[in-house]
Amino acid sequence: MGRVTAQRRVIRIREGAVSTRPDTLVAEEPLEIRLNGKPLAITMRTPGDDFALAAGFLVSEGVLGSAEELANIVYCAGATEDGANTYNVVDVRLAPGVPVPDISLERNVYTTSSCGLCGKASLDAVRTTARWPITDGPTPMRLEPALLAVLPDRLREAQRVFDRTGGLHAAALFSRDGELLDVREDVGRHNAVDKLVGRALQQGLLPLSDVLLLVSGRASFELVQKAVMAGIPVLAAVSAPSSLAVDLAAETGMTLVGFLRGSSMNVYAGEQRVALG
Numbered sequence: 488m489g490r491v492t493a494q495r496r497v498i499r500i501r502e503g504a505v506s507t508r509p510d511t512l513v514a515e516e517p518l519e520i521r522l523n524g525k526p527l528a529i530t531m532r533t534p535g536d537d538f539a540l541a542a543g544f545l546v547s548e549g550v551l552g553s554a555e556e557l558a559n560i561v562y563c564a565g566a567t568e569d570g571a572n573t574y575n576v577v578d579v580r581l582a583p584g585v586p587v588p589d590i591s592l593e594r595n596v597y598t599t600s601s602c603g604l605c606g607k608a609s610l611d612a613v614r615t616t617a618r619w620p621i622t623d624g625p626t627p628m629r630l631e632p633a634l635l636a637v638l639p640d641r642l643r644e645a646q647r648v649f650d651r652t653g654g655l656h657a658a659a660l661f662s663r664d665g666e667l668l669d670v671r672e673d674v675g676r677h678n679a680v681d682k683l684v685g686r687a688l689q690q691g692l693l694p695l696s697d698v699l700l701l702v703s704g705r706a707s708f709e710l711v712q713k714a715v716m717a718g719i720p721v722l723a724a725v726s727a728p729s730s731l732a733v734d735l736a737a738e739t740g741m742t743l744v745g746f747l748r749g750s751s752m753n754v755y756a757g758e759q760r761v762a763l764g
Contacts, residue, residue: 518532521563547716563578621740629762638747642667643703662697680702704726711735711739722741725747
């Protein structure tokens with residue numbers, strides 16, 4: 488799995504017995520995202536799908552909305568003093584005519600594997616105007632609780648790296664019938680979502696108006712924002728949402744489900760898409 492995992496020495500203590508062995512850990516490295524050659528953001532991520540991560544990040548920032556607006560993404564050579572390529576710096580080039588956002592000190596963004604976007608000037612700046620309204624695709628979406636209940640297990644079965652490390656978040660896209668469409672893992676839950684959305688942009692699938700997004704952790708305001716920016720009508724999480732996440736979901740018409748564990752779940756917004764009886 489290349490740079491996705493790393494080996495480190497560990498001393499194990501089990502019922503009083505002490506042993507030394509190598510342990511497989513999830514890799515965490517910085518990724519600098521540049522836009523048309525200018526530094527834009529740094530995120531701590533698990534290497535892999537870096538171009539998709541960068542593209543998805545720019546979707547959530549309102550910069551990109553279609554594959555046609557993206558010229559290319561490349562790793563930056565000479566990222567170290569000796570000229571070596573670390574594969575930790577990517578440059579996103581926009582297609583001709585696509586507006587370039589103002590990159591200023593006010594917009595200075597540093598993202599971490601725990602909190603996601605930081606450094607926003609105000610809450611209003613976070614509430615980015617979405618390109619698409621939240622809709623249900625060709626027909627109204629109506630999800631049975633029994634279908635939602637099985638999705639966390641399907642996500643867990645698809646987490647290949649988690650099986651080896653136990654240290655990754657995951658995000659997955661499912662069809663309204665419960666078919667697993669795509670899954671990404673990362674040390675940061677926001678990165679996993681960006682990788683999904685970026686891949687969808689590269690494949691010309693935005694807006695994602697006929698799918699639901701499942702995340703393995705909590706539902707933060709930022710994750711709801713990323714789903715809104717991609718046109719996703721349903722976000723489900725195995726853990727709790729925040730108050731701002733619920734507010735944003737309600738304002739945009741998104742369905743937000745939290746504490747999705749077995750047959751139990753809480754519907755915080757958009758209950759019209761869940762068959763409640």
